[in-house]
Amino acid sequence: MSQLNQLLWLTLGVTGASSAIGLISLYTLFTKGRKRYPPGPPQYPFVGNYPHMPVGWTGKHYAEVAKIYGPIVYFRVPGRQFIVLNELEDAVALFEKRGNLYSDRPHMHMAHELANRKVTILFTPYNERYKQYKRLTMSVTNMRATIARWPVITAEVHQVLARLLESPEDFREHIFRHAVAVTVKLVYGDTVSGVQDSPYPQWSKNMAYLTNTSSKPGRWLVDSFRWLAYIPDWFPGAEFKRVAKKWRADLDVFTSEPLRRAKKRMQDGTAQSCFVVDQLEEAGASLTPEREDHIKYAAAGMYSGGVDSPSSFITILLLCMTRFQDVQRKAHEELDRVVGNDRLPRMEDAPQLRYIESIIKEVHRIHPVVNLIPHATYTIPAGASIVANIWAFTRNEAMYPEPERFDPDRFLDERAENAVDPRQYTFGLGRRRCPGTVLTDAFVMLTVASILSVFNIERAHDEDGKEIIPDLKFDDGLTSHAQPFQCCIVPRSEAAAALVQQKTE
Numbered sequence: 439m440s441q442l443n444q445l446l447w448l449t450l451g452v453t454g455a456s457s458a459i460g461l462i463s464l465y466t467l468f469t470k471g472r473k474r475y476p477p478g479p480p481q482y483p484f485v486g487n488y489p490h491m492p493v494g495w496t497g498k499h500y501a502e503v504a505k506i507y508g509p510i511v512y513f514r515v516p517g518r519q520f521i522v523l524n525e526l527e528d529a530v531a532l533f534e535k536r537g538n539l540y541s542d543r544p545h546m547h548m549a550h551e552l553a554n555r556k557v558t559i560l561f562t563p564y565n566e567r568y569k570q571y572k573r574l575t576m577s578v579t580n581m582r583a584t585i586a587r588w589p590v591i592t593a594e595v596h597q598v599l600a601r602l603l604e605s606p607e608d609f610r611e612h613i614f615r616h617a618v619a620v621t622v623k624l625v626y627g628d629t630v631s632g633v634q635d636s637p638y639p640q641w642s643k644n645m646a647y648l649t650n651t652s653s654k655p656g657r658w659l660v661d662s663f664r665w666l667a668y669i670p671d672w673f674p675g676a677e678f679k680r681v682a683k684k685w686r687a688d689l690d691v692f693t694s695e696p697l698r699r700a701k702k703r704m705q706d707g708t709a710q711s712c713f714v715v716d717q718l719e720e721a722g723a724s725l726t727p728e729r730e731d732h733i734k735y736a737a738a739g740m741y742s743g744g745v746d747s748p749s750s751f752i753t754i755l756l757l758c759m760t761r762f763q764d765v766q767r768k769a770h771e772e773l774d775r776v777v778g779n780d781r782l783p784r785m786e787d788a789p790q791l792r793y794i795e796s797i798i799k800e801v802h803r804i805h806p807v808v809n810l811i812p813h814a815t816y817t818i819p820a821g822a823s824i825v826a827n828i829w830a831f832t833r834n835e836a837m838y839p840e841p842e843r844f845d846p847d848r849f850l851d852e853r854a855e856n857a858v859d860p861r862q863y864t865f866g867l868g869r870r871r872c873p874g875t876v877l878t879d880a881f882v883m884l885t886v887a888s889i890l891s892v893f894n895i896e897r898a899h900d901e902d903g904k905e906i907i908p909d910l911k912f913d914d915g916l917t918s919h920a921q922p923f924q925c926c927i928v929p930r931s932e933a934a935a936a937l938v939q940q941k942t943e
């Protein structure tokens with residue numbers, strides 16, 4: 439049901455009971471104290487800046503608003519306040535230099551309470567429980583642990599190359615399953631590649647949908663009007679409560695079932711070393727329910743974060759390769775020079791693959807997978823969302839001249855001095871910065887180098903034989919994805935295809 443319909447139903451069914459006094463006090467709330475805050479669009483009575491805030495996580499919109507009101511923009515909607523930072527220095531000053539005050543998460547009632555996401559690391563407030571999750575997560579994703587798992591990642595990369603050879607038209611699904619396979623292997627020690635009826639990809643899809651939809655700004659009236667949470671499930675317009683109930687159940691399966699399976703393999707003596715097995719073994723007889731709970735949710739945080747963002751990123755990179763064929767040609771030249779034609783790329787090649795690395799940086803910049811990053815503050819206005827507009831940082835002309843141009847050379851030639859590596863902020867800033875950066879860099883580098891080493895990413899043709907040049911178009915989720923596009927993934931040579939077959943026979 440559309441938001442407008444929800445509003446109508448709820449207004450008829452419930453708001454009818456609210457008194458004029460309630461409306462007057464809301465209006466007062468909106469109009470008083472306005473001067474203390476940064477500039478922003480004028481607020482309307484009762485709804486504040488609702489009309490200025492599109493549903494969804496679109497950084498470009500807020501960058502446009504910043505052209506009118508300046509780099510720090512203030513918005514207010516009933517029950518919530520947002521300060522959007524459009525310049526990198528401001529985000530560094532708050533999230534990094536004053537991290538003790540700006541590392542909480544804004545409270546989104548639908549996501550946190552009704553769907554129960556408050557127990558998972560991405561949504562957890564900045565407290566002791568969060569610190570336990572982070573410590574456990576970093577034990578898998580730090581540099582040493584990542585290097586120790588290079589063989590696992592490499593074996594999975596060979597698997598995805600084989601899938602792309604078999605059915606290149608399903609490239610999106612293959613890339614998604616590749617991210618699931620790597621993450622599930624590292625976190626739960628279970629195998630996804632080659633298992634036809636593996637439930638892990640579907641659980642990941644459910645979780646990505648839940649994360650993106652439950653947290654969509656402006657999507658849920660209950661985020662602004664918390665009293666709506668108390669209306670009964672059967673009430674007209676209470677569809678959101680039924681949705682939330684389903685999401686709670688999905689979240690429970692997503693967090694509990696992979697752990698239960700790992701414990702079963704431990705009992706059967708077939709468990710492989712991985713995050714949960716190592717942690718449960720280390721705790722041994724002294725495992726408390728609280729510690730098991732921390733392990734369970736730290737694992738689920740990685741299972742969730744390790745799939746949607748990396749697979750979206752690699753898909754966007756393939757979109758860019760389809761569109762920018764000259765860039766792909768230069769990548770092929772580098773791979774032929776560094777890796778040659780008689781083997782597949784290895785992790786050890788990474789330091790020599792400087793052009794591939796600059797493509798990865800440019801893909802992070804041209805469309806950051808996470809456009810807007812919300813933290814919350816304990817300072818005035820307490821509980822307000824302080825949102826880093828990552829998309830706006832990528833369009834800063836002092837760092838990136840001609841920012842709309844896709845040009846990996848900006849990180850290699852004389853412009854490199856000012857071109858801040860976008861990974862410094864596309865993974866977030868400060869204490870909540872993504873714990874998966876090192877792991878992502880290794881995973882992405884080997885996957886991308888291997889795909890480009892074996893395949894040409896060519897443009898599809900329409901029925902008149904004309905090349906289809908895909909547009910750079912994306913959805914507005916918390917994790918943003920490329921809209922559907924066509925490309926043809928073709929082996930560069932028979933020898934390249936044979937290399938893949940040898941590795942996976």
Ligand code: HEM
Pocket residue numbers: 559560561575579739740741743744745747748751807808811812864865866867868869870871872873874875877878
């Ligand atoms: C292209 C790949 C990735 C991108 C662009 C990305 C981006 C992000 C961003 C922007 C945040 C929020 C940071 C903040 O609030 O300041 C985040 C959080 C997180 N990411 Fe990633 N991420 C990626 C890969 C991964 C991987 C591979 C893992 C698996 C370990 C992971 C696990 C997490 C977790 C657990 C959090 C929550 C951290 C918190 O709330 O404190 N991410 N990520």
